[in-house]
Amino acid sequence: MSREALSVQEAASESRSPGVFRQLLERPGSAFGLVLIAAIVICALTASYITPYDPNDQPFDGLTIEGAPIAPNAEHWMGTDLLGRDLLSRLIVGAQTSLIIGVVANGLSAILGTLVGVTAGYFGGLSAVVLMRFTDLMMAFPALLLAIVLAAIFEPSLWIVAMVIAMVNWVQMARVVYTETRSLTERDFIQAQISMGSGPLRVLFRHVLPHLLSSIVVFSTLGISTTVLLEATLSYLGVGVQPPTPSWGNIIFENQTYFSSAPWLVFIPGVAILLMALAFNLVGDALRDILDPTLKGRHG
């Protein structure tokens, strides 16, 4: 046995690392993210029990004498909106919509984009030409037009919105994944796999996809805040959730005219969207590091 063989560094030689979930909880950033996600999920699931008021109720005393929204106070913790509805209650119920949009729409677009990108990138040739031209076509297609067409065909619902957003968003993901797969495929370790006889599925799932994880995670979590707002736009056009059902996006839209006199109406749901995006981003970031063995032992 050679000299060098014995000098393998001992640093990361511990056997199995603890479970991924445990590791997520051990990191302060991702633990915070998990708590936030849990809070949003609980709000969404138990909305009808925990809302202090009916979110669609417009009580007589919900507005000031002049008809302006009420600022946050002991009775309405987050104040009331332009119709005198309790903002906190609307925010809690809105979590349902926004969570579905954030998770389902982004998840769908991530899956679709990755599939298209990986297929085109790995197999190249005609499949790449066809798939990537189609991607470019979709990229050039106005999202709103697509949404309106779909809404005309199907009944407007939250799911249609999620579908539309997924169909609009997957293109960026596909482009990123495509370029990365292309360069990965040329790397020696993929060539080594092919030359030892591994089939395409094995190479893709065991050797290509794990390397794409970081881009996929970053891309899909960054998309959350934009998609939540896009949902509001689509709802406004009559495609998605219909008033008075609240969503974080449409709370901002409805109240933006009051921005100077009642800033909390825009500020609070804005912060809620930000926190949700942040939470997924923190968890995604940590997940990426935990799953990457080359980073083991390097985080602070």
Added chain:
Amino acid sequence: MSAMIPDNEADMTDAAKSPVPLLEVRDLTIQVATASGGKTVLDGISFSLMPNEVLCLAGESGSGKSLTAMAIMGLLPKPAARITAGQILLAGRDLVDLSETEYRKLRATRVAMIFQEPMTSLNPVMTIGEQITEVLVAHQDISAAEASKAALELLTEVRMSSPERRLKQYPHELSGGMRQRVVIAIALACQPDVLIADEPTTALDVTVQAEILDLIAKLQERAGTAVIMITHDMGVVAEIADRVIVMRAGKQMETSPVRQLFANPSTQYTRELLAAVPRLGSVAASLEAHELANTATVVEVNDLSVRFPVRGGLLNRVQQNVHAVEKVSFSINAGETLALVGESGSGKSTIGKALMSLLPFDGEIRINGRATRGLSRRSLQVVRRDVQMIFQDPYASLDPRMMVGDQVAEPLIVHGLASGTELSDRVAWLFKRVGLPLDAMRRHPHEFSGGQRQRVCIARALALNPKLIVADECVSALDVSVQAQVLELLRELQEDEGLSYLFISHDMAVVEQVSDRVAVLYAGQVVETGPASAVLGNPRHAYTQRLLSAVPIPDPEHQRVPFVRSTEDIVSVMHAVGTAPEQQLLQNHGRNHWSAREAG
């Protein structure tokens, strides 16, 4: 701070004509931040550089030679690495605590640097002319017109062919050697006192390396620039150095004049390092006689051609073909090593890939009697058990996210050859076979050294019990001492298992050590082939002779004949659709030694 520093403790050597050193490094210590606190990576380096001197920093990877250069240039990656002690005195002025603005004035005008890879150190979207004038205008008070005149002079000075035309060209239009000339021209643009060259020829072919070394030596002589040359190649050291510092793991092992270092090394480490260097012409003829009478043919290649289409024009049609490999034929017997040598672009790696069925080809390849052209993936599986590949860079050829044990097991799983405990037993056996400890199986590639990673790659290649291993520059990325160990392992495996190797390499000394037969490739064609001793000892073709004469000899007493090369570029392998280059006809010189007839 005064420029007058008593020089009594500085090591003054005979190399110095003038007693005042240009650059003095005293007790330089650098630490990098790690999770467990500062780690000393450079430990008390001291040397002085005289005007007109070539000082070589030699050592293996991780010895801290590049770090020393970075420190002098003020390019340490702060805050990850910092100088914790010592001084860097340039003409008496300490550079350690210089601000970035101050440093910027110094770079290019007083100290300049050349990097290893000329392609990445040039800006791909700027013309050569723009890049040279940019430096001139930034540091000197001259007009644009004067600068472009100066740029032309510089290109002439670095002996660039048709310099006027080059000014308007982009880096990708030039060959590697020409690019490195441009980099040198940029470095010398402001006539620096000190030129630091960090492995300036490592990425280049030997013949180009010889030219660049010549050039650096000539320019240095003429302008009186002091040069710090960083290299791992003792041949380069012998060729160019006045004085040598041997470094190891951040420590200065030895500082001596070059002749003394080679004739009478003062430390054990230097002796070992020099002993590990493969030397051309050192293999005794009796040793490599290694008779292989009547063994079975493992690989037969007939008229192998590989072409890559170049598309262009309005309709994106194929306009030209790159004839990477043109009608190459050879065969390899069981237990035999055939070396393919040649410079970059000669098609040697392409042949390796064709053998692995990694790209489409014309002609016939028979592995163990089975033709591989046009086989389906399923039928290829059977062929692939017989032929495996080891790549140049072991780190790049292992999946960084997977434990190496799993990676060695993969071919066995893919081919359904073992499972369960049989699989883990087999993998353990393979690890033992290549000299790795069993606990290495659960580690990831980044936790190993280069040599160990290459052992993992060898274990993976061995998993399927192949008849032939294609070794594509498999030791070029390794330090010489490790290189020797890996070569020894390959030889041992050949003896025990009767493996055949297709050994692709640009390093003539290594080729001489390992190969039974050699084929020399030039522009995609074989120009000379035969037994290793005949081809390397008695080369018939002019190209082989040139290739061999360009190899730097690790012996300062040896004076290489000045290297002359025609100014024209290498023969282009691009040909219009429907045309093919003239086929090289081989003539026999006896004992199976063939070479191409030369034109004219």
